[in-house]
Amino acid sequence: MTASANQHDPKIAIQLPAEWWQWIQENQSLHVPDAQLIEMMVRESIAMEIATSAVEAVRTQKIYQTSRCHNTEAQLLAKLESMLAINCQLAELAPNFGIITRCDRISKQEFLERYYATNTPVILTGMMQDWAAMSDWTPEYLQTNYGSVAVEIQTGRNSDSDYEINTYHHKKIVNLSEYVDMLVTGGETNDYYMVANNANLERAELKSLLKDIVFPDFLNPNHLQQQVFLWFGPAGTITPLHHDALNLIMAHICGRKRWRLISPNYTPLLYNYIGVFSKVDLEKPDYEKYPLFKQVHVMETVLEPGEIIFIPVGWWHQVKALDISLSISFTNFIFPNSYTYQKPHIPD
Numbered sequence: 445m446t447a448s449a450n451q452h453d454p455k456i457a458i459q460l461p462a463e464w465w466q467w468i469q470e471n472q473s474l475h476v477p478d479a480q481l482i483e484m485m486v487r488e489s490i491a492m493e494i495a496t497s498a499v500e501a502v503r504t505q506k507i508y509q510t511s512r513c514h515n516t517e518a519q520l521l522a523k524l525e526s527m528l529a530i531n532c533q534l535a536e537l538a539p540n541f542g543i544i545t546r547c548d549r550i551s552k553q554e555f556l557e558r559y560y561a562t563n564t565p566v567i568l569t570g571m572m573q574d575w576a577a578m579s580d581w582t583p584e585y586l587q588t589n590y591g592s593v594a595v596e597i598q599t600g601r602n603s604d605s606d607y608e609i610n611t612y613h614h615k616k617i618v619n620l621s622e623y624v625d626m627l628v629t630g631g632e633t634n635d636y637y638m639v640a641n642n643a644n645l646e647r648a649e650l651k652s653l654l655k656d657i658v659f660p661d662f663l664n665p666n667h668l669q670q671q672v673f674l675w676f677g678p679a680g681t682i683t684p685l686h687h688d689a690l691n692l693i694m695a696h697i698c699g700r701k702r703w704r705l706i707s708p709n710y711t712p713l714l715y716n717y718i719g720v721f722s723k724v725d726l727e728k729p730d731y732e733k734y735p736l737f738k739q740v741h742v743m744e745t746v747l748e749p750g751e752i753i754f755i756p757v758g759w760w761h762q763v764k765a766l767d768i769s770l771s772i773s774f775t776n777f778i779f780p781n782s783y784t785y786q787k788p789h790i791p792d
Contacts, residue, residue, distance in 0.1 A: 528708075532741075536741070548568075560779055563756040565756055567752070575656060575658055582698060584624075587621050595620050596615055596638075597623055598638070598639050600614050601637065609718060623676075633678055633680050637675075637676075639677075642673075645673065660752075672774055677765055683762060685704075686721045687757075687759055693773065693774050694772070694773040695751075696752070696753075697772065698770035698771075702745075704743065705742070705755070706741070706743070710741070715734050719788070
């Protein structure tokens, strides 16, 4: 074996102390040149042939399994990913796999035991007939009765593929009357939308709208601040693929929305690089750029006015409005709804 070939032999690199493997991976992700990495390692008294072999092995992943033996975190992560993959395989055995159950009126206890506590999505029907909002809340009604109210919307979404991540750069204040005109005359678009973080229902002029809602008994009507959100937009609005950090329900009042849901068990396949967002666009998934997504099962349904969907914490979802839509979402459950998790921020 020549000296050159010997330098790239992963068996030599295995002599490298464990902490160096993570160091090499981190610096390569930051695009530090290999020659510079090798030079720095040699300065730390690591033999040239070991440094060269290790840098090459990490880059080409020739020593993937071996390096895991020296990396406790990687071993634990692989174990967790294996368990999630097993959960996916087991879920596929269920006769109702891929179907979101619909229930007509449900008790608080049944909702807790069958769906909330088991982290299972469900669509609730027959629970909004008594809402005055179902008959009154139309674009015309809001324009007539609340048209002079200044509201916050999100605009310029079409010019920024990361419009949800960069949401604060897209905020704009307009009169509600002006916004309704935009919806009615603008046609199908994703360029503007009144989304959850607008806090419009906390404005004094709009709080009276909450009188038109009959809270289900699994929600706390006394806890409303930053827990009840108004969504109002044209056909064509898209909420990109993401998961929430807590449980929520969304009640559809006006218009239809297509919901696509993905179990949190598929998280390792969803290219979740920043916060709660996936790089995958379910409207046009790029399987060449994101090949792992081919293994993901997507559940799909269309919600009609008068239907409520429960999205458990961690469940991925992407939503598209098929009509001018008006919805309200809630996180004020009477059950515990606060969780801790790590937000990734991984260079793309």
